[in-house]
Every structure is written in C-alpha cells, then in structure tokens.
Amino acid sequence: MKLIHTGLAASSEEKADRFFIDILGLEKSAPAILDKKLTQAIFGINDDFLIIHYRGGTVHFEILVYREYKAPERPIAHSCIQVDDFMNVVHKSRMAGLKVVQVPKGSGVVTFISDYDDNLFEVKE
Numbered sequence: 735m736k737l738i739h740t741g742l743a744a745s746s747e748e749k750a751d752r753f754f755i756d757i758l759g760l761e762k763s764a765p766a767i768l769d770k771k772l773t774q775a776i777f778g779i780n781d782d783f784l785i786i787h788y789r790g791g792t793v794h795f796e797i798l799v800y801r802e803y804k805a806p807e808r809p810i811a812h813s814c815i816q817v818d819d820f821m822n823v824v825h826k827s828r829m830a831g832l833k834v835v836q837v838p839k840g841s842g843v844v845t846f847i848s849d850y851d852d853n854l855f856e857v858k859e
Contacts, residue, residue: 738794739787739794739795739796740794740795740796740813741795741796741797741798742795742796742797742798742813742853743797743798743799743800743803743805743851743853744797744798744799744800744803744849744850744851744853745799745800745801745802745803745804745851746799746801747765747784747786747799749849749850749851750786750788750797750799750849750850750851752830752850753832753849753850754788754795754797754849755788756826756830757823757826757827757830757832757847757849758788758790758815758817758823759790760788760789760790760793760795761788761789761790762786762787762788763786763787763788763789765784765785765786765799766784766785766786767782767783767784767785768782768783768784768785768798769782770782779800781800781802783798783799783800784798784799785797785798785799786799793815795813803851805851805852805853806852809848809852809853809854810854811854812846812853812854812855812856813853813854813855813856814855814856814857814858815855815856815857815858816857816858816859817857817858817859820845820857820858820859823847823857824836824845824847824857827847832847832848832849832850833847833848833852834846834847835847844856845857845858
C-alpha cells in the first residue's frame, strides 16, 4: 500500500500558499477547478472548488479551496510530516502567528502546528 496524497480543505488560496509554500517550503501546482457536479456527488456541496497540489519530497497535499470552509471546533484528525529543518518550521510558524503546541512525551516532545484554516499537523525532525 502507498499513500498517494492527503486531501485537506482551505478557505482561500492565499492561506494555503502562506502555509504550504511559506512555512513548509512545498512547490505549488497550477490550480484547477473541481466542478459543481463532482463536488455535489462527492461532498454534497453544490459549488465549484479550486484544487491545488503542494508537493515536496514524498509529501503530497491536495488542497480543496472552499470559501465557506470552517474547521471543526476541536480538530483531532491530523497529518504527520517529517521536515528537514524542524526548528525553522516551528520558528516560522510562531512568527506567522500559527498555533504551535509542544508537549513532553516520554524522553522527547511532540509538536503540533495548526495552519491558517486550523488543519492540524504533527511535525517531526
């Protein structure tokens, strides 16, 4: 089995770019449109979505931009990513005003970062 991509939602392309490009350093593909017929059939939402792919190394996020997207009040679903420059990603996230939670776990620390739409990421070195 192989994970192909992780699909997440964002309320704007700008917010998605700020996190996936500026914070994580991923490369962005040209946006495309997922038309109303498909969004209705798949998600029960009668609106076009913008689809943007962000990639880097073996990581691939498919972001569905839906202007009315609202994150769950207490998100627990998350993606776990390993980054090359852990301290820089944590620093850039804090400087950007993103929520960074670091909790002692065993002999280490577990780190979670929320993006601009409250999608949750566990970040590892």
